[in-house]
Amino acid sequence: MRVIELLAISVFQGASLRAGELGVDREVNSVNMMDAPDIINFLKEKELLVTTAFHFKDDLNSLLVLIKEMENQGCSGLGIKTKRFLQEIPQEAIKLADELKFPLFELSVDVSLGDIVSKSLSHILDIRTNELHNAMQAHQEFTNQVMSGKGIHEILGSLSSLIDFPVALLNHRLQPIGNLNKKFDFYKHFEALMTDGHLFHHSKTTMLTFSLLENQETVTLFPVYTHKQYSFICVNGHIPFTDRSTILTIKQASNVIAFELMKENALKQNARRIQNEFFTNFINGTFTTTEEIISRGKEFKLENEQRYVCAVGKIEDEDRSITYAEYQAEQDVIYGMIEADLPHFHQKVHLFTMDDTYIMLLELKDGWKYMDEPFVSFLKDIQSKISTLFHKDLSFGISNYAQQLIDVPISYKEAKDTLYYGNLSGKKQFIEFHQPKQVPEILRMVPYDQLKKFYMDTFQGFVDQPKKDYQVLLHTLSVFLETHCQLSETANRLFVHRNTVIYRLEKCEEIIGRNIKDPEETLRLRLAFRIKALIKETSR
Numbered sequence: 001m002r003v004i005e006l007l008a009i010s011v012f013q014g015a016s017l018r019a020g021e022l023g024v025d026r027e028v029n030s031v032n033m034m035d036a037p038d039i040i041n042f043l044k045e046k047e048l049l050v051t052t053a054f055h056f057k058d059d060l061n062s063l064l065v066l067i068k069e070m071e072n073q074g075c076s077g078l079g080i081k082t083k084r085f086l087q088e089i090p091q092e093a094i095k096l097a098d099e100l101k102f103p104l105f106e107l108s109v110d111v112s113l114g115d116i117v118s119k120s121l122s123h124i125l126d127i128r129t130n131e132l133h134n135a136m137q138a139h140q141e142f143t144n145q146v147m148s149g150k151g152i153h154e155i156l157g158s159l160s161s162l163i164d165f166p167v168a169l170l171n172h173r174l175q176p177i178g179n180l181n182k183k184f185d186f187y188k189h190f191e192a193l194m195t196d197g198h199l200f201h202h203s204k205t206t207m208l209t210f211s212l213l214e215n216q217e218t219v220t221l222f223p224v225y226t227h228k229q230y231s232f233i234c235v236n237g238h239i240p241f242t243d244r245s246t247i248l249t250i251k252q253a254s255n256v257i258a259f260e261l262m263k264e265n266a267l268k269q270n271a272r273r274i275q276n277e278f279f280t281n282f283i284n285g286t287f288t289t290t291e292e293i294i295s296r297g298k299e300f301k302l303e304n305e306q307r308y309v310c311a312v313g314k315i316e317d318e319d320r321s322i323t324y325a326e327y328q329a330e331q332d333v334i335y336g337m338i339e340a341d342l343p344h345f346h347q348k349v350h351l352f353t354m355d356d357t358y359i360m361l362l363e364l365k366d367g368w369k370y371m372d373e374p375f376v377s378f379l380k381d382i383q384s385k386i387s388t389l390f391h392k393d394l395s396f397g398i399s400n401y402a403q404q405l406i407d408v409p410i411s412y413k414e415a416k417d418t419l420y421y422g423n424l425s426g427k428k429q430f431i432e433f434h435q436p437k438q439v440p441e442i443l444r445m446v447p448y449d450q451l452k453k454f455y456m457d458t459f460q461g462f463v464d465q466p467k468k469d470y471q472v473l474l475h476t477l478s479v480f481l482e483t484h485c486q487l488s489e490t491a492n493r494l495f496v497h498r499n500t501v502i503y504r505l506e507k508c509e510e511i512i513g514r515n516i517k518d519p520e521e522t523l524r525l526r527l528a529f530r531i532k533a534l535i536k537e538t539s540r
Helices: 060-072 091-100 113-147 152-163 182-195 244-283 290-299 324-344 372-390 405-424 439-444 448-458 460-464 467-482 487-494 498-512 519-539
Strands: 016-019 030-034 047-051 077-081 104-107 167-170 208-211 218-225 230-235 307-315 349-354 357-364 394-398 431-433
Touching: 016 091, 030 113, 047 113, 060 077, 060 091, 091 104, 113 152, 113 244, 152 167, 152 230, 152 244, 218 244, 230 244, 244 290, 244 349, 244 405, 290 405, 307 372, 307 405, 324 349, 324 357, 324 372, 357 405, 372 394, 372 431, 394 405, 405 431, 439 519, 448 460, 448 519, 460 467, 460 498, 467 487, 467 498, 467 519, 487 498
Parallel strands: 030 047, 047 077, 077 104, 394 431
Antiparallel strands: 016 104, 167 230, 208 218, 218 230, 307 357, 307 394, 349 357
């Protein structure tokens, strides 16, 4: 209870507050009396001291030292019984107590110090007993609601009625869990504050009160601890530290809600595991028939006659110094953050995890050209939050759209390959779209030695020809292939007679030993010419 409340009980009738009026809201946990000079060594924080000041009647300086030491020690106040050894409280002591905002009051001569201590402690004990009784009743009420099948929403409703303030439950990022009352729209300011680096939780903090400058709303946060992370009970109002009864009631609700959150989290983890197992089996081709894929997909609200775009995201700069358990816990938190953001996008997005990646399947209702910019903007917001909250770089590869659910494995591979090549190029925190590979890009993926061997094997016969003939024959063959084996067009491009082209091509066939118009041979020759250009490019 507070000093001002304690002074209101009957045993303090006749007492008068002489100094420290601004400190009367200090909490009092116990009351002690003394007439010994070394009492300061035995006083505790939030303790009120009453004395006859026998040892100070001729030593004003010791009284001033006592007041300073009591203030430093966090004591509640000092009551002096005058008209015995001190006729009145010295003005120096009154002035010092006012400066320190330390309650200093004069006790009535008609009441013994023993009565003051006894009745004060009895009153404090009665209040503590009543607070404990109310807390136990509140805990029982909250527990009964859970046992009867009611959820967190009902518990918050009961808590709001008990403390007469609107109440909501927020996650570790101060985002609402469940539906919110319209009065709680100010929570949107919290994310901006967290982005600016404000901390709303410290390990030793039992509650936190602050006001928002935008709307002058006062908010009190109470942490709700579970086995992995914490949430917050958010009270739309000011709960003073001295209001023990209300704080105890909120703590009882916090304990019950913590168990309910752990139960819900266990159910979510199981559902997530089943969902991810389905997706892994789907991608790996475990399901043997189209009918099985369609049937299993419906269990997870994935319709076959629906177009999908796949986005695969991965955090590349992993901290290898953390344990596997810590890594998994962080992955779960990031997954939960992404999952919480999905409802904010105007199209349905399904989320899976596989091989340390986050896979999003976007349902396409309109054409992809109307969706690419909004979807990329959505992914950028996620990247920004991950970077701000976790100091990690999250990158995405995005596929072409799949016409049906059964085509999603192809889209997944496209997105995964796009992510891989983006990382290979040294990019950070990127969003890349899948682009069909051009022939030179595919050839660059083949080791240089193998490319050169293929080229040499293809044109080996030309090496024995005179250098001038060698170059003319290869050039004629190259133009002939580029013109899709059209003799007239080849002759026009080379500015030679058609018969000359025929002669040169026959010479080429003689050297190669195969029909250059054969589809397989044509493909081989065209690839060899492409490789020749790459070899020249590499040797520069």
